Amino acid sequence: MSIDKWNELADIKDELAARDWFPGTSGNLSIKVNNEPLSFYVTASGVDKRKRTEKDFLLVDQWGQSIEQTSLKPSAETLLHAQVYRLTDAGCSLHVHTIDNNLISDMYGDTGAVTFRGNELIKAFNIWEEDGELTIPIVRNFGDIPKLSQAVADVIKPETRAVLIRNHGITVWGRDGLEAKKHLEALEFLFSFHVKQLLLTQHVQAIKGGMNYGNIEIS
Numbered sequence: 001m002s003i004d005k006w007n008e009l010a011d012i013k014d015e016l017a018a019r020d021w022f023p024g025t026s027g028n029l030s031i032k033v034n035n036e037p038l039s040f041y042v043t044a045s046g047v048d049k050r051k052r053t054e055k056d057f058l059l060v061d062q063w064g065q066s067i068e069q070t071s072l073k074p075s076a077e078t079l080l081h082a083q084v085y086r087l088t089d090a091g092c093s094l095h096v097h098t099i100d101n102n103l104i105s106d107m108y109g110d111t112g113a114v115t116f117r118g119n120e121l122i123k124a125f126n127i128w129e130e131d132g133e134l135t136i137p138i139v140r141n142f143g144d145i146p147k148l149s150q151a152v153a154d155v156i157k158p159e160t161r162a163v164l165i166r167n168h169g170i171t172v173w174g175r176d177g178l179e180a181k182k183h184l185e186a187l188e189f190l191f192s193f194h195v196k197q198l199l200l201t202q203h204v205q206a207i208k209g210g211m212n213y214g215n216i217e218i219s
């Protein structure tokens with residue numbers, strides 16, 4: 001057992017829980033333990049990820065099968081984590097469902113991607129050019145997990161650090177836990193900013209149009 005990796009993942013889980021990013025037992029997290037052959041800790045399925053217990057994680061192989069003798073069931077979405085480790089240099093992979101990532105995934109789902117530019121937070125992805133942009137692909141939320149994990153695999157390019165799953169959530173990764181968390185926090189900031197920006201734009205348009213806004217007269 002790798003106590004260090006376990007604790008690193010448990011600490012990240014606590015921080016994301018403090019942000020209320022695990023509603024209704026949703027979300028799953030993993031951290032790589034070994035490269036060749038691949039093994040990683042992944043959250044147990046269906047449990048309340050706000051709680052910190054000795055049964056939070058189990059060690060699985062490249063096929064998402066448990067390596068150790070355990071009664072715990074690996075996350076239903078373990079194959080997504082396995083794909084991320086197979087295709088990238090990730091050391092940690094995080095999957096959360098938030099209102100903002102769901103709204104953005106649905107709003108841009110038909111386009112297949114959402115692109116951010118002109119916001120300081122894209123520097124969290126090592127994009128330093130003033131006109132740089134960050135694109136997050138969006139895939140359909142296939143019910144069949146092997147199909148879903150293949151859809152995620154299909155949109156991963158060398159520069160990809162996250163994939164949105166429409167009306168479901170986001171899978172985001174980094175070379176280690178700290179970087180994965182940085183990427184996730186930056187993206188949720190950008191999503192939240194954009195959702196509010198769209199709402200505000202509509203509001204301003206309503207004001208300019210002299211519309212009766214709810215029961216408030218606007219002019």
Ligand SMILES: CSC[C@@H](O)[C@@H](O)C(=O)COP(=O)(O)O
Nearest residue numbers: 024025026027028045046075076
């Ligand atoms: C309980 S709704 C969320 C699940 O269907 C799933 O999408 C999820 O993120 C958590 O599944 P889990 O098997 O606990 O890792």
Ligand SMILES: [Zn+2]
Nearest residue numbers: 026027077169
């Ligand atoms: Zn999920």
